[in-house]
Amino acid sequence: MNARNIPYYLAGAITVLAAVAGQSAQAQSSTTATGDQPVFSVGPKFQQTAGEAIYRSLCQGCHMPQGEGAKGAGTYPSLARNKKLEAGGYAVYLVVNGQRGMPPFGEMMTDAQVAEVVNYVRTHFGNNFTDAVTAADVKQVRR
Amino acid sequence: MTHENTPAFTRRDLLNMIGTAAGGGAMYQAMTSLGFAAESNFSGPPQLAGAKKGSSVLILGAGLAGMVAALELRNAGYKVTILEYNQRAGGRCWSIRGGDTFTELGGGVQHCSFAKGEYFNAGPWRIPYHHHAVLHYCRQLGVALEPFVQVNYNAWVHSSTAYGGKPQRYRHVQADFQGHVSELLGKATRQGSLDSVLTQEDKEKLLEGLRRWGALDAEFRYRESIATSALRGYEIDPGGGLMPLAKPSRPLELSELLQSRLWRAIAAGQAYEFQSTMFQPVGGMDMIAKAFVRQVGHLIRYQARVTRIEQSERGVTVTFADEARGGALLQEKADWCLCTIPLSILSQIDIQVSAEMQAAINAVPYGSSIKVGLQFKRRFWEEDEHIYGGITYTDLPISRISYPSTRYGASGPAVVLGAYVFEGPNSFEFGAMAPEERVRRAVEYGNQIHPQYAREFDNGVSVAWYRVPGNHGCYGKWTDALRDRHYKALCQVDGRIALAGEHASHIPAWQEGAILSSLDAIRRLHARATA
Numbered sequence A: 001m002n003a004r005n006i007p008y009y010l011a012g013a014i015t016v017l018a019a020v021a022g023q024s025a026q027a028q029s030s031t032t033a034t035g036d037q038p039v040f041s042v043g044p045k046f047q048q049t050a051g052e053a054i055y056r057s058l059c060q061g062c063h064m065p066q067g068e069g070a071k072g073a074g075t076y077p078s079l080a081r082n083k084k085l086e087a088g089g090y091a092v093y094l095v096v097n098g099q100r101g102m103p104p105f106g107e108m109m110t111d112a113q114v115a116e117v118v119n120y121v122r123t124h125f126g127n128n129f130t131d132a133v134t135a136a137d138v139k140q141v142r143r
Numbered sequence B: 001m002t003h004e005n006t007p008a009f010t011r012r013d014l015l016n017m018i019g020t021a022a023g024g025g026a027m028y029q030a031m032t033s034l035g036f037a038a039e040s041n042f043s044g045p046p047q048l049a050g051a052k053k054g055s056s057v058l059i060l061g062a063g064l065a066g067m068v069a070a071l072e073l074r075n076a077g078y079k080v081t082i083l084e085y086n087q088r089a090g091g092r093c094w095s096i097r098g099g100d101t102f103t104e105l106g107g108g109v110q111h112c113s114f115a116k117g118e119y120f121n122a123g124p125w126r127i128p129y130h131h132h133a134v135l136h137y138c139r140q141l142g143v144a145l146e147p148f149v150q151v152n153y154n155a156w157v158h159s160s161t162a163y164g165g166k167p168q169r170y171r172h173v174q175a176d177f178q179g180h181v182s183e184l185l186g187k188a189t190r191q192g193s194l195d196s197v198l199t200q201e202d203k204e205k206l207l208e209g210l211r212r213w214g215a216l217d218a219e220f221r222y223r224e225s226i227a228t229s230a231l232r233g234y235e236i237d238p239g240g241g242l243m244p245l246a247k248p249s250r251p252l253e254l255s256e257l258l259q260s261r262l263w264r265a266i267a268a269g270q271a272y273e274f275q276s277t278m279f280q281p282v283g284g285m286d287m288i289a290k291a292f293v294r295q296v297g298h299l300i301r302y303q304a305r306v307t308r309i310e311q312s313e314r315g316v317t318v319t320f321a322d323e324a325r326g327g328a329l330l331q332e333k334a335d336w337c338l339c340t341i342p343l344s345i346l347s348q349i350d351i352q353v354s355a356e357m358q359a360a361i362n363a364v365p366y367g368s369s370i371k372v373g374l375q376f377k378r379r380f381w382e383e384d385e386h387i388y389g390g391i392t393y394t395d396l397p398i399s400r401i402s403y404p405s406t407r408y409g410a411s412g413p414a415v416v417l418g419a420y421v422f423e424g425p426n427s428f429e430f431g432a433m434a435p436e437e438r439v440r441r442a443v444e445y446g447n448q449i450h451p452q453y454a455r456e457f458d459n460g461v462s463v464a465w466y467r468v469p470g471n472h473g474c475y476g477k478w479t480d481a482l483r484d485r486h487y488k489a490l491c492q493v494d495g496r497i498a499l500a501g502e503h504a505s506h507i508p509a510w511q512e513g514a515i516l517s518s519l520d521a522i523r524r525l526h527a528r529a530t531a
Helices: A008-029 A051-063 A088-097 A111-122 A135-141 B011-033 B064-075 B132-141 B170-190 B200-214 B226-232 B254-260 B262-266 B286-299 B355-363 B424-431 B435-446 B480-491 B511-529
Strands: B056-060 B079-083 B095-097 B101-103 B109-111 B119-121 B145-148 B156-158 B278-281 B304-311 B316-322 B328-334 B336-339 B369-376 B391-394 B400-402 B414-422 B457-464 B497-499
Touching: A051 A111, A051 B424, A088 A111, A088 A135, A111 A135, B056 B064, B056 B316, B056 B328, B064 B079, B064 B286, B064 B336, B064 B511, B079 B286, B079 B328, B119 B369, B119 B414, B132 B278, B132 B286, B132 B511, B156 B170, B156 B262, B170 B200, B170 B226, B170 B254, B170 B262, B254 B262, B278 B286, B304 B336, B316 B336, B336 B511, B355 B480, B369 B424, B369 B435, B414 B424, B414 B435, B424 B457, B435 B457, B480 B511, B497 B511
Parallel strands: B056 B079, B056 B336, B156 B391, B336 B497
Antiparallel strands: B095 B119, B101 B109, B145 B278, B304 B316, B316 B328, B369 B414, B369 B457, B391 B400, B400 B414
């Protein structure tokens, strides 16, 4: 028998050990420095609860780390110093329902998560809109 | 359908006669009414006879939809020009190889250092046997195909919360789920629980079928035995000479199997979309794009970013930024326009179409998808684990691992699809990471299934489709409600403009959808042009 020809049950045993080791590695690596915000969610809904963590796990994929947006054949709007964010309800509406190519996230987030990430964006990237939106505001926007 | 021993004048003769006299389109109509060909919406390339001499079509986008239109319209006698945003043709039909550099939105740059001959399909990667249009053009353009292994009974199905996180062989889960279900159904049948729906004769046949299908014993039990091992595999395989005797393997226990939810993975390959035989082009999916480029590449103007699409009674004018020359605005005019620009981008472009079509363009959100290609120093999945092609499924964020369906047994490095995630939080979470971090995470998670990862990993690349500059998303994500409201308006010929692409099809995210959409659009555009 070839040395590399490990019987599957032995390979499996090796895998068990690795999996156990891997799981603790996963538990470590899938949390940020703040400790309670997962890098990866389990299941069909986002599990990050803090506004910044939601932004880092989702929004920055298109709107980029500094909210600067991006330009290719089309454009991802910059969120930095964006006057459209003055109306908190507008941002809530976009996150819940999407717009054009942007998908709706209402079903993947709770009202509180939507409010958190909207408040984060409205108070960062050069935005300073201090009238925070609430989970109740988000609930009103949902249809 | 019978081919031999037919009467003197068959339906086939009739169809041939209609085809000769009236063209393929008429033959297709006749075939449909006679009950043939209904399974496919592809009836061969469109018959575009009678184009007006000198009439022109401007095609926006050199993906498969755009290039197939260019090929057919040029053959029909139209003057064709294609504007393409990228520096390459193919769109989502895209393979990445060693030496390629890719800059994603946000500025992340990746230099791929795969070994010679290795590749990673960033977009589509498999072709069902019933995607007749794709297969037709592969045949016509000389694209060599090979089998794509979708289902591999020896690959893994894995749940981080079942069996202590230990991956299970697909064949064990498949055979045991089938066997246990057969035993349960047999029990219910024999106890008379199904008497209201089955006759005595039905019951006998059902039991006979279950015994065979589930490898049940004489008492209709699914038990450790040579018979069940003939389905799920042995503890010790049969050998030769004086080798140890074959030893049966022990089935997974029913309740634990049910609770593991691993059965979710075994239904995937039974779907029409994934049934055998599936294909892939030898050498990478973009062999299809390259084959089209050999035909129509000279018609393509690259690095043209479309900014405005206007039409009048006399023709179409498209304004574009010439990105090769600092973005200077230029114009291209034609009699007709086929626009294959993804809606994620087209919805941001000033286009003169009806309010209904504009509403449709704006209505469709784009789906999320990420892929990671990993090169390993050797084919440990083949050498150590006897996995030749196919897909391992896992509940880890990477979702699946797919092994190369080609060059089995080759020595040296090989590339695995190390993560393929669409929709759901994990695809967005991967997409929000820098490209190197996606690769690092894919290696980290894959190592839980293949402990060889840590030692054998060489290099990798990743593509997050929201960050692909020419696409801004993976595919048009229709819902039934959106289709009801907008799909027909999207697919109309609007004055001198028609849209095409996977987003204008009922086969979203598949190349077949892009090609069928395009063929249907140019057929109707041609009808209007020759009316």
